[in-house]
Amino acid sequence: MFNTRNTTDVQRRILTAATDLFIRNGFRATSVRDIAAASDASVAMVNYYFRSKYTLFEMIFEDALDALFERVFKSLHSELPFFELLEAWINSYYEILMEYPQLPIFILNEINQDPKQLMSRMMKREPYSVYRLLEKRINDEAQKQLIRETPVHDFILNMLSLCVFPFMFRNLATSLTGASNDDYNDMLNEHKKYVVTFIINALTPPPKRGVNEAAFSSFSCEEVLT
Amino acid sequence: MFNTRNTTDVQRRILTAATDLFIRNGFRATSVRDIAAASDASVAMVNYYFRSKYTLFEMIFEDALDALFERVFKSLHSELPFFELLEAWINSYYEILMEYPQLPIFILNEINQDPKQLMSRMMKREPYSVYRLLEKRINDEAQKQLIRETPVHDFILNMLSLCVFPFMFRNLATSLTGASNDDYNDMLNEHKKYVVTFIINALTPPPKRGVNEAAFSSFSCEEVLT
DNA sequence: GTCTATAGCGGGATAGAC
DNA sequence: GTCTATCCCGCTATAGAC
Numbered sequence: 001m002f003n004t005r006n007t008t009d010v011q012r013r014i015l016t017a018a019t020d021l022f023i024r025n026g027f028r029a030t031s032v033r034d035i036a037a038a039s040d041a042s043v044a045m046v047n048y049y050f051r052s053k054y055t056l057f058e059m060i061f062e063d064a065l066d067a068l069f070e071r072v073f074k075s076l077h078s079e080l081p082f083f084e085l086l087e088a089w090i091n092s093y094y095e096i097l098m099e100y101p102q103l104p105i106f107i108l109n110e111i112n113q114d115p116k117q118l119m120s121r122m123m124k125r126e127p128y129s130v131y132r133l134l135e136k137r138i139n140d141e142a143q144k145q146l147i148r149e150t151p152v153h154d155f156i157l158n159m160l161s162l163c164v165f166p167f168m169f170r171n172l173a174t175s176l177t178g179a180s181n182d183d184y185n186d187m188l189n190e191h192k193k194y195v196v197t198f199i200i201n202a203l204t205p206p207p208k209r210g211v212n213e214a215a216f217s218s219f220s221c222e223e224v225l226t
Numbered sequence: 227m228f229n230t231r232n233t234t235d236v237q238r239r240i241l242t243a244a245t246d247l248f249i250r251n252g253f254r255a256t257s258v259r260d261i262a263a264a265s266d267a268s269v270a271m272v273n274y275y276f277r278s279k280y281t282l283f284e285m286i287f288e289d290a291l292d293a294l295f296e297r298v299f300k301s302l303h304s305e306l307p308f309f310e311l312l313e314a315w316i317n318s319y320y321e322i323l324m325e326y327p328q329l330p331i332f333i334l335n336e337i338n339q340d341p342k343q344l345m346s347r348m349m350k351r352e353p354y355s356v357y358r359l360l361e362k363r364i365n366d367e368a369q370k371q372l373i374r375e376t377p378v379h380d381f382i383l384n385m386l387s388l389c390v391f392p393f394m395f396r397n398l399a400t401s402l403t404g405a406s407n408d409d410y411n412d413m414l415n416e417h418k419k420y421v422v423t424f425i426i427n428a429l430t431p432p433p434k435r436g437v438n439e440a441a442f443s444s445f446s447c448e449e450v451l452t
Numbered sequence: 453g454t455c456t457a458t459a460g461c462g463g464g465a466t467a468g469a470c
Numbered sequence: 471g472t473c474t475a476t477c478c479c480g481c482t483a484t485a486g487a488c
Contacts, residue, residue: 010472032463032464033462042473043464048471105331105335108331108394119402127402151420154416154420161387164387164391165386165390165391171341175337175342191383194380194384195380195384201428257481257482259480267454270484273482278482279481279483455486457484458484458485459482459485461481461482463481464479465476467475468475469475
């Protein structure tokens, strides 16, 4: 996650400890004293290497956004068939969020508390370019009647909801059911499969007379029109 | 939201100001000084009427949970046909969350920071009774082949995701697009309709030879089998 | 009831010795 | 580079005057 050349051991320890604490507990709930204790350094050392608590936070937030955007964008730029693209997209969310489970709630929180400061960091990643890419794919598929007519931003919001929310829900669910984190991970891996079929079922158009059978071949309606 | 008999005017002002601040900014990010300033009272007054910051918070958190659970549970106990029940369920989320948009992120945050303390407050509402109710409805519908085979808790998690996440996403979306809160509310009201059809499309089974046509009458596949 | 004043703590940051 | 000591601030809570 970080460039580790030319950094002392202490600096690296502070960075990894701070990453863990900031992402788990957020900016306000993490103290420099916590970071110092967790990295086996002193408060003075944290400020020596990273001018202030906030500049340290900025580096970490930036890298967290990088990790998230890079992986998701890569999956969206593939040339796969549409339903496989969707599956790759979902997989990329699940992969990155399995690695940093607190990332969504962390990002939403920090944006709630400091919208202007952090928004420019989002925009640098040019989210609109990937939006237009998706828009084109979706409209093409709909025009070929391979999927239903689909409002693009509503659909994207649904994808985000279905992929991201289960990770935000983790602490509530494990507390309610008494499940362990590993239990919840197992559950999530099963849930992912249902999310994929759920989305494909929602998009797949109802079969009509005279339409090309191939459009409905793999996911539903196999016995219709035969 | 609150019982206002036998409370002085100051007490009421403190309570409403604190509700607003706690739900918008969370427990830690809200200071007693903020509450005093916003309610035109003094710090000492806040502690005079509500023994401590935390007991004040507890009252407010409790009432927020009440507002959320009561309305959602009521919609789930209706005898409506299944797809209409789903729509009523979705509507109840949107109604309560239009009223308290920050509630989800507030609840998830506080549970992240103090799981044990606050979990008993969730359990008092007996979420399992409503889970079993839904389980029965879903399995009945599936057995009558009115919907696909549906894993209950995966489906409930999808419902939660699709209803709750858009509200958590508000600040990020409005900051990114420059939209106002009213714009976003308009968008949400449109989005709600798509969520309803999305879910119904995902559940509706593919038509099969020899099956009762009525099952597929209203939402898709109208021209099939005719 | 309501206020002012303050106790007491934990936070971020830094000075200065080594 | 690293540490200890300390400054100064904002916080919660309460004491005590009115």
